[in-house]
Amino acid sequence: MKKQVTLILLITFCITGCGTNLFDSFIDDPEESITEQIENASTPAEYALLIEETQKIIDSDASDEEKGNAYLIQAEAILGKSEITPLDIIGKIATSIDTNDNPLNLLNSLASKEDLLDASNALYQANELGIPGDEDQQLMKGIVNTLVVVTTITNTFEIDSDGNIKNEDSINYRESLETIMHPNSDDPNKDIFHYSEEAYKGFSESNSLTKEQEEKSNKIKSEAEKIEETYNDRNNLSDQEIEEKLTDIFKTFGN
Numbered sequence: 618m619k620k621q622v623t624l625i626l627l628i629t630f631c632i633t634g635c636g637t638n639l640f641d642s643f644i645d646d647p648e649e650s651i652t653e654q655i656e657n658a659s660t661p662a663e664y665a666l667l668i669e670e671t672q673k674i675i676d677s678d679a680s681d682e683e684k685g686n687a688y689l690i691q692a693e694a695i696l697g698k699s700e701i702t703p704l705d706i707i708g709k710i711a712t713s714i715d716t717n718d719n720p721l722n723l724l725n726s727l728a729s730k731e732d733l734l735d736a737s738n739a740l741y742q743a744n745e746l747g748i749p750g751d752e753d754q755q756l757m758k759g760i761v762n763t764l765v766v767v768t769t770i771t772n773t774f775e776i777d778s779d780g781n782i783k784n785e786d787s788i789n790y791r792e793s794l795e796t797i798m799h800p801n802s803d804d805p806n807k808d809i810f811h812y813s814e815e816a817y818k819g820f821s822e823s824n825s826l827t828k829e830q831e832e833k834s835n836k837i838k839s840e841a842e843k844i845e846e847t848y849n850d851r852n853n854l855s856d857q858e859i860e861e862k863l864t865d866i867f868k869t870f871g872n
Contacts, residue, residue, distance in 0.1 A: 655690050655697075664697035685748025692739035692757065699728035730768045734801050736761045737812065740819075749822070758819030759834075765812045766841060769800040770867075780868040790860040791851065798848045808848075813841035840866055 651670055658664050671694065674687035740758045743750060750758070773796045774782040784793055799805050800812060817838045820826055826834065847854070847862045854862070 651687070651690055655693055658694070658697055661698045661700065664694045667691070667694040668698065681746040682748060685743040685746035688739045688743035688746070689748060689750050689754055692736040692743070692754075692761070695732050695736040695739065696728070696757070696761070699732045701728050728764065728768075730765070730772060730800070733761060733765045733768055737765050737815065738804075741815065752823045752825070755819045756823035756825055759816050759823060760819075762812045762816035762819060763837070765800055766809060766816065766837075769797050769809060769812075773797050774867070776867055782864055782867045789856055790863055791856050794844070794848055794851060794859055794863065797844060808845060810838075810841045810845040813838045840869070 651667065651674070654663070654667055654670070658667060668691055671687040671691035675684050675691070679687070737758075740750070740754070740761065749755065770776070773793050774784060776782050784790065788796075798808050800809055801807055817834050820834045821831060843866050844863075847859065847866070851859060
């Protein structure tokens with residue numbers, strides 16, 4: 618149990634401490650029908666339609682406020698299309714405890730990496746337009762970006778309950794470092810530290826964390842920063858040294 622990853626506990630505390638459904642919409646959107654639709658949507662097809670409708674607003678000559686709100690709704694719709702709910706996350710955590718499996722790998726199956734990246738980008742774009750969202754949407758931001766980090770790592774490494782890592786595709790650790798450093802190959806300016814920092818900001822601004830939980834969230838960000846430091850120093854490191862550094866990082870990642 619000591620090896621259960623802290624980020625899982627962090628997500629659990631946040632969800633169970635939130636009095637409302639995380640994915641309910643509280644957006645004061647000028648497009649009232651879109652707001653009503655996100656509140657009433659329940660099937661992947663309905664969420665997929667909402668993604669299309671919000672994209673029309675984003676691509677139009679609407680105001681920044683309207684576009685920002687559309688991005689927030691779009692992020693919720695992307696998660697809805699993937700059928701992610703707080704209960705799913707809690708269920709995965711319970712399973713990891715019962716089976717003593719690695720919770721990183723269990724959470725990885727919640728949604729595709731592409732959907733998580735799209736949702737993360739939508740939340741980021743909303744904030745860039747001056748629409749950060751309410752506390753529940755900040756909590757969503759924390760969870761989405763945490764899952765981006767988790768999925769990137771577990772798509773690259775097999776990690777057991779003790780934090781031991783093994784390359785998934787028999788590639789060397791130098792190549793693996795490159796892979797985990799850039800979760801979205803189409804947007805190399807956003808590295809793994811960007812997503813971990815966005816997760817920390819979301820959790821912090823959701824006002825859902827105790828002081829201890831905020832410290833744990835910050836530790837996850839610090840571990841991602843170590844990955845970034847290793848990447849920046851990669852040309853001065855041998856393949857063996859990179860493997861050793863990554864092994865050390867994942868021994869304590871989020872613990």
